[in-house]
Amino acid sequence: MIAxxxxxxxxxVFNGEKSFCKFLSANDTGATGGHQSGILISKSAxxxxxxxxxxxxxxxxxxxxxxxxQDDFETESCFTYYxxxxxxxxxxxGKGFPFLKPEQTGALFVFTKQTDADYSxxxxxxxxxxxxxxxxxxxxxxxxxSLIDVQRVSAETQEKLSIQEFINSxxxxxxxxxxxxxxxxxxxxxxxxxxxYIRLNPDEKIISWTNMEYTxxxxxxxxxYGEIISKGFQSVDEFVRVxxxxxxxxxxxxxxxxxHHLSAIFDGNCIEYSSQAVTEGNKKPDFLFPxxxxxxxxxxxxxxxxxxxxxxxxxDRWRQVLNEADRLRxxxxxxxxxxxxxxxxxxxxMQAENVILVVPKPYIVAYPKxxxxxxxxxxxxxxxxxxxEGK
Numbered sequence: 182m183i184a185x186x187x188x189x190x191x192x193x194v195f196n197g198e199k200s201f202c203k204f205l206s207a208n209d210t211g212a213t214g215g216h217q218s219g220i221l222i223s224k225s226a227x228x229x230x231x232x233x234x235x236x237x238x239x240x241x242x243x244x245x246x247x248x249x250x251q252d253d254f255e256t257e258s259c260f261t262y263y264x265x266x267x268x269x270x271x272x273x274x275g276k277g278f279p280f281l282k283p284e285q286t287g288a289l290f291v292f293t294k295q296t297d298a299d300y301s302x303x304x305x306x307x308x309x310x311x312x313x314x315x316x317x318x319x320x321x322x323x324x325x326x327s328l329i330d331v332q333r334v335s336a337e338t339q340e341k342l343s344i345q346e347f348i349n350s351x352x353x354x355x356x357x358x359x360x361x362x363x364x365x366x367x368x369x370x371x372x373x374x375x376x377x378y379i380r381l382n383p384d385e386k387i388i389s390w391t392n393m394e395y396t397x398x399x400x401x402x403x404x405x406y407g408e409i410i411s412k413g414f415q416s417v418d419e420f421v422r423v424x425x426x427x428x429x430x431x432x433x434x435x436x437x438x439x440x441h442h443l444s445a446i447f448d449g450n451c452i453e454y455s456s457q458a459v460t461e462g463n464k465k466p467d468f469l470f471p472x473x474x475x476x477x478x479x480x481x482x483x484x485x486x487x488x489x490x491x492x493x494x495x496x497d498r499w500r501q502v503l504n505e506a507d508r509l510r511x512x513x514x515x516x517x518x519x520x521x522x523x524x525x526x527x528x529x530x531m532q533a534e535n536v537i538l539v540v541p542k543p544y545i546v547a548y549p550k551x552x553x554x555x556x557x558x559x560x561x562x563x564x565x566x567x568x569x570e571g572k
Contacts, residue, residue: 187310189252190291190303191317192346194329195339197293197301199229202314203326205304210286219261219272220281220290223326227269229294230260248300250280280304289314289325317342336372340393343368344400354405358434361401362441365394379449383559384542390442391519398434402427439491440467443517450563453570466505467491470566476508483508485569489515489539489562496523503534513537515562522547528555 194200201222209220227236235242244260248271259273271292274281280288289311291303305311315322319333347364356364369389370376378386406427414420440456447454447468457465458473468489475481488509490502495518502514516531517539528548531538532555540548542558557565 186251186303187305187313188342190293190305190314191342193293193295193301193303194291194318194331195342197295199226200291200293200329200331201226201229201327202289202291202320202329204322205281205285205288205290207283207286209290210281210283219259219270219274222269222271222292224267224269225327226292227262229328230269231262232297236262246300247298248302250302251304252301340368340372340396343371344397347397348401348404351401355401355430358437359441361398361434362390362394362438362445365397366390366442366445368397369393376449379446383446383450383563387439387442387446387559388519388541388543390445391438394438394442398431439493439517439519443468443489443491446559446563447566450567451572452563452566454566460506460508464505464507466502469506471570476506483512486512487515487566487569488512489517491517492520494518494520495538496520496527499527499531499536500534502536511535515539515557517559517562519544525549525552528552 203223206221222230230246231242231244235244241264242260242262246258246260247255248258249255256275256278257273258271261270261272262268263270285304285306289305291305291314293301295301305314315325317338318329318331320329347368355361373389375382375386375389378389406423409423414423444454444456453471455469455473455476456467458469458476459465460469460473460476466488468491469476470487470489471485476486486509488502488506490505492498492501495516499516502516504510505514512535514534514536516536519541521544528538529552537557538555539557539559539562542560545553545556545558548556
C-alpha cells in the first residue's frame with residue numbers, strides 16, 4: 182500500500198504538465214546556519230517556472246505563484262531566476278512553514294506544475310516514501326535534482342495508479358456501464374498512448390479496451406467485495422446472495438461493454454450511425470448505419486444501409502440477429518463478436534443465413550482454417566461502412 186503523501190505526489194506528477202524532484206540540502210533547510218533564501222532548484226526546471234517571454238525581460242525575473250503543499254494548505258510564493266548566478270529559487274513560504282527545518286534535510290522535495298497558475302509541492306521524509314516514489318518513476322537517487330521523465334514509469338505501475346484513482350473518485354459502488362467503459366478507454370490511452378489505433382488498428386484497440394475494462398472491473402469488485410469475501414460468510418444463503426449480485430453485474434456489464442467500445446471506434450472514424458435503433462415493432466439492432474432515420478426513409482436505398490449486431494459470444498446467440506431489420510432481410514447481416522472460435526458446421530449455418538462474422542484480427546486464428554476467409558476484421562468493416570457512407 183502506498184503511503185498517503187507518496188500516492189498524492191505520484192498522482193500529481195502523472196496529472197501535471199511538468200515535475201521536478203530533489204533532496205533538500207542543508208542550505209535549503211538552514212542546517213548549515215547560512216542565510217540561503219528558499220529552495221534552490223536546478224536550472225533544468227526553468228521553463229517549468231517561467232515563460233520564455235518572462236525570461237527575456239530585463240532585470241531579475243520574478244513571478245508570484247500559488248503553491249499547494251501536501252494537498253493541505255497554500256502559500257503565495259515567489260519564483261526568482263538569478264541568471265548571473267545561474268540560480269533558480271522558490272522563496273516566500275510564509276510564517277510557520279513546517280518543512281524547511283534542519284531535521285528535514287535529506288527529505289525528497291517533489292514539485293509539479295499543474296497549470297500556469299497552479300503548482301503543487303510535497304515533502305517525502307521516510308525511506309519507504311522516498312523509495313516508493315523513486316521506484317515508481319525509475320529514478321535513482323543520483324538522478325534527482327532534475328525534471329521527472331514520466332515516460333520512464335512502467336506501464337503496469339501507471340495502470341494500477343490510474344485504476345485506483347478512478348475507484349477513489351467514485352461516489353457510487355458501481356458506475357453505469359458507459360461510465361465504466363469510458364474510464365477503461367481513458368486509462369488505456371493514458372497508459373499506452375496509441376489513440377491513433379482507433380483509425381489505424383481498430384482490431385487491436387477493441388481488444389485493448391476490452392481487456393482494460395475487465396481489469397478495471399475486477400479491481401472495483403475487489404475494492405467493493407474483497408473484505409466481505411475475506412471475512413467469510415455466515416451462511417450458504419449469504420454466500421449465494423453475494424455471488425448472484427457479482428455474477429449478474431458481470432453479465433450485464435459484458436453485454437454492454439462491446440457496444441460502448443464499438444461506438445468509440447465508429448466515433449473515432451467519423452462514421453454516422455444509430456445505436457439501439459428501432460426498426461419494426463420492438464426490433465433493435467445494436468447499430469444501424471448511417472441512421473435510424475435513413476432506415477425508415479423508403480426513398481433511401483437499402484444498398485447504403487448496414488446493420489451490425491454486437492455479441493461478446495455468439496456460439497448460440499447468433500440466430501438472434503436474423504430478423505432485426507426487415508428491410509435488410511436479403512442483405513448480409515454483420516455480427517461483431519469477441520468469441521474465439523466456433524465450429525465449421527456453425528460457420529456453414531451462418532453462411533447459409535447470410536451472416537458475416539466481424540472478429541478482431543488476432544482472434545481469427547481460433548476459427549476453422551478453411552473458413553477464415555469468410556470472416557471480416559473490424560478494420561475491414563469500418564472501411565466498408567466508410568465507403569458506403571461516402572467518406
